[in-house]
Amino acid sequence: MTIFWLKALHVSFMVAWFAGIFYLPRLFVNHAECDEPKVIEHLKGMEKRLLYFVTPFAFLTVIFGIALIYQYGYQWFVAAKWLHIKISLVIGLLIYHGYCFKLLKTFKEDKNTRSGKFYRIFNEVPVLILFAVIFLVYLKPF
Template sequence: MNAFIINHLLWFKAFHVIFMVAWFAGIFYLPRLFVNHAETTSREVAEHLKGMERRLLYFITPFAILTVLLGLVLIYAYGYSWFVSAKWLHIKLTLVILLLSYHGYCFKLVKTFQQDKNTRSGKFYRIFNEIPVLALFAVIILVYVKPS
């Protein structure tokens, strides 16, 4: 195992969590912008929301990438045998892959709104907004409780 990583493991963990929190702050807020965008009848408001959606998505994307990269560093630091035996981590990684897919789908939604082609209601985006909330609850429970 790399001595540098081991000596700085707590720093890697701290920044993993910091970047995750920053990512989730944005991934919670972006669908709320979609709700407002889907429900507005004002062209001026819609144009303003287009800019906010695009800027927010591009702002939080590096946080998602850094969260994943630091998570991989942590897995590497703990080693292969730990990875194989940590069944909770496999579930967490599945949820992270789903969250990354969700994040990627947000790019499609931003483009749809940019082109004024949205056909979904505010209610759809309210439900869509709950997906990362539920995923976060599950990830936190998995990380801290580590159910077997």
């Protein structure tokens, strides 16, 4: 598989992953601010389906990213300092994604104590990571 195919697949899965990871905390905002039992049950289903739907995209993003690194080679990897920062940010995003599973469980068990404001701020984390990754990939500083 050529590098162009790997890049296209990597970016495509990344976009799908981010679409879900942007929307999920918005559902958490609505859930945290809701007091209507029927709506809460509906949100629980939406949250679960969305998180389980986008999780494979996270794995595929990582798999194709690793394949790209492999294709470019060890020397390139060692020299690409910007890539090391990008990988650290992606690891942070994977931790964020994993934490969403904890939040999903908290909401499922009706044990959420955080406000909608918390989830609005929480929703900004992947946005900041995405901006940083895009600047690193296109500007390749260091």
